[in-house]
Amino acid sequence: MVARITSWTAKKLSYAGRAQLIQTVLFSIQAYWSQLFAIPSKVLNTIEAYCRSYLWSGTNTITRKALLAWEKVCTPKSVGGLGLINMRLWNRAAITKASWDIEHKCDRLWIRWLHAYYIKNQQFCLMAIPQQAGWMVRKLFEARDTLPLIQYNTVGSLIKQIYLQLMGNNEKISWKTLRFGNNARPKAQFIVWLQMQGRLLTVDRIASWAVNVDHECKLCNSQGETRNHIFMECPYSVKVWEGVLKWMKVPSFRTTKWEQLEKWIIQKTKGKSQKAQVFKMTYTEWVHTIWIERNQHRFEERSRSAEQLVREIAYVCHIRAPTRIKEMVRQFVVS
Numbered sequence: 001m002v003a004r005i006t007s008w009t010a011k012k013l014s015y016a017g018r019a020q021l022i023q024t025v026l027f028s029i030q031a032y033w034s035q036l037f038a039i040p041s042k043v044l045n046t047i048e049a050y051c052r053s054y055l056w057s058g059t060n061t062i063t064r065k066a067l068l069a070w071e072k073v074c075t076p077k078s079v080g081g082l083g084l085i086n087m088r089l090w091n092r093a094a095i096t097k098a099s100w101d102i103e104h105k106c107d108r109l110w111i112r113w114l115h116a117y118y119i120k121n122q123q124f125c126l127m128a129i130p131q132q133a134g135w136m137v138r139k140l141f142e143a144r145d146t147l148p149l150i151q152y153n154t155v156g157s158l159i160k161q162i163y164l165q166l167m168g169n170n171e172k173i174s175w176k177t178l179r180f181g182n183n184a185r186p187k188a189q190f191i192v193w194l195q196m197q198g199r200l201l202t203v204d205r206i207a208s209w210a211v212n213v214d215h216e217c218k219l220c221n222s223q224g225e226t227r228n229h230i231f232m233e234c235p236y237s238v239k240v241w242e243g244v245l246k247w248m249k250v251p252s253f254r255t256t257k258w259e260q261l262e263k264w265i266i267q268k269t270k271g272k273s274q275k276a277q278v279f280k281m282t283y284t285e286w287v288h289t290i291w292i293e294r295n296q297h298r299f300e301e302r303s304r305s306a307e308q309l310v311r312e313i314a315y316v317c318h319i320r321a322p323t324r325i326k327e328m329v330r331q332f333v334v335s
């Protein structure tokens with residue numbers, strides 16, 4: 001696996017591209033799991049550390065840098081994660097399934113015997129089993145406690161059912177409308193994912209653990225840089241956003257309260273209408289374009305005019321729009 005990550009680091013990828021690669025690796029490990037039922041936690045920790053470091057730093061060495069806890073990254077999209085597999089939970093689910101198999105369909109007598117023996121005299125039984133096998137057997141029997149808690153369905157993979165139930169009911173994010181059916185580029189969606197959760201690395205957040213940072217917003221050179229400033233108050237990015245809204249013929253909306261902006265976005269992206277679909281895509285591309293522009297101002301001292309950015313966003317949306325909304329997008333003209 002490390003070799004695979006090493007070969008990827010040669011290529012320069014966006015966050016979204018890296019997340020995609022990690023997804024494929026985790027899927028292949030997951031497939032392997034259905035044959036072998038448990039992976040020791042030491043191995044799991046290592047896999048996780050590599051995946052985490054690769055996502056946030058793009059390197060093949062283990063780092064501690066992360067913009068969001070890995071536990072959170074490994075939750076479904078609807079509750080605010082990236083939809084990666086939580087391997088710890090998957091492992092528990094696999095063990096629980098193996099335990100279920102023994103209870104329900106194992107015809108190998110020695111396992112049944114061991115099982116019965118274990119229940120009668122747990123301590124003694126564990127001593128009698130060689131240490132390495134003991135680890136697996138112990139896990140297997142521990143999982144018996146979980147069995148009554150799971151509801152089974154004859155349809156679909158059992159491990160997956162157990163996995164979902166172990167994950168529990170995470171609260172759905174209010175802005176999930178933005179996350180589904182969004183035609184913006186994956187890398188733009190990734191930035192919005194961070195932005196909506198307040199996890200973009202803006203200066204106010206850097207300042208909490210580093211000294212000597214320039215607090216000023218480089219887009220307008222007038223106020224301190226925070227997420228709320230960049231996406232609601234900054235005259236430069238507001239000008240771009242108003243340009244985009246004018247382009248899509250949506251009345252503008254000004255606020256200085258994040259909750260209100262969020263409410264407005266949710267309202268605009270709800271449902272399956274073409275309008276909602278266009279709004280999702282443009283909002284996402286706007287956030288991404290502003291963030292990239294911010295990085296260029298800050299780190300490369302390059303800058304473009306607000307009009308240029310509006311044109312770029314319109315251009316990207318023209319290309320990305322699927323057939324269903326292509327006609328609508330085509331009617332918009334940048335003024």
Ligand SMILES: [Zn+2]
Pocket residue numbers: 217218219220221222223229230233234235236
């Ligand atoms: Zn500003």
